[in-house]
Amino acid sequence: MDSDTPPIIVDIDGTLTDESRAIDHRVMPVLREWPARVVIATGKAMPFPIALCEFLGIERTVVAENGGVVFVEPTDELRLEGDQEAALAVGEAYRDLGHNLGFGQVDLANRWRETELVVSLDQPLEPLEELAAARGLVVLDTGFAYHVTDPVVDKGTGLEAVCAELDLEPAEFLAVGDSVNDAQMFDLAGEAVAVANADETALERADRVTDASYGDGFLEAVAPYRD
Numbered sequence: 021m022d023s024d025t026p027p028i029i030v031d032i033d034g035t036l037t038d039e040s041r042a043i044d045h046r047v048m049p050v051l052r053e054w055p056a057r058v059v060i061a062t063g064k065a066m067p068f069p070i071a072l073c074e075f076l077g078i079e080r081t082v083v084a085e086n087g088g089v090v091f092v093e094p095t096d097e098l099r100l101e102g103d104q105e106a107a108l109a110v111g112e113a114y115r116d117l118g119h120n121l122g123f124g125q126v127d128l129a130n131r132w133r134e135t136e137l138v139v140s141l142d143q144p145l146e147p148l149e150e151l152a153a154a155r156g157l158v159v160l161d162t163g164f165a166y167h168v169t170d171p172v173v174d175k176g177t178g179l180e181a182v183c184a185e186l187d188l189e190p191a192e193f194l195a196v197g198d199s200v201n202d203a204q205m206f207d208l209a210g211e212a213v214a215v216a217n218a219d220e221t222a223l224e225r226a227d228r229v230t231d232a233s234y235g236d237g238f239l240e241a242v243a244p245y246r247d
């Protein structure tokens with residue numbers, strides 16, 4: 021790798037993981053040694069990508085909750101955006117219809133969420149979409165959860181916020197991801213790569229699709245920059 025290596029913005033689930041949702045350990049030295057900025061962009065709540073950065077030993081620069089939460093080191097910028105009250109109201113109304121969020125009582129999927137709400141994929145989608153639309157929100161199916169999200173944010177607005185802090189341009193970035201929640205960051209990045217297991221939206225919006233899936237796909241996506 022040399023000084024021409026682009027900054028990278030990378031999704032977690034489906035991209036850095038294997039089929040069982042565990043991080044593919046081979047991606048870790050790649051991210052740790054990446055000579056330009058690494059941004060972890062995920063639908064997960066902030067503690068997950070922050071912990072990933074900490075354990076990797078890299079600067080903590082993350083886009084969480086599909087763009088609702090942005091944290092940038094070293095400027096210490098924390099930006100929260102999105103109508104979480106509306107998302108929580110959707111959850112309440114969904115429960116009133118007799119459904120539940122599907123993550124059990126402790127609900128580690130929502131516990132640290134600050135701008136949106138997630139519902140398990142084994143719960144009914146249609147009533148959730150209706151309730152969300154009535155409050156100006158959208159439901160994103162990432163293949164891992166249904167996200168009730170404010171459409172004013174996405175991973176693309178998150179990338180823009182990171183860039184504004186760090187004096188970078190979105191077009192300088194290499195983006196790697198696998199699903200609909202990566203589409204807007206794909207549109208802004210200079211090069212967008214979908215791993216082979218990506219959903220239709222991500223495949224369509226990518227500049228390049230890898231032959232390999234999951235962590236293998238990520239390693240293939242970055243290979244041209246590591247030779």
Ligand SMILES: O=C(O)COP(=O)(O)O
Pocket residue numbers: 031032033034061062063064162163164165199201
């Ligand atoms: O939390 C999800 O549903 C997806 O997470 P991801 O954006 O890291 O793939």
Ligand SMILES: [Mg+2]
Pocket residue numbers: 031032033034035162197198199
């Ligand atoms: Mg993903």
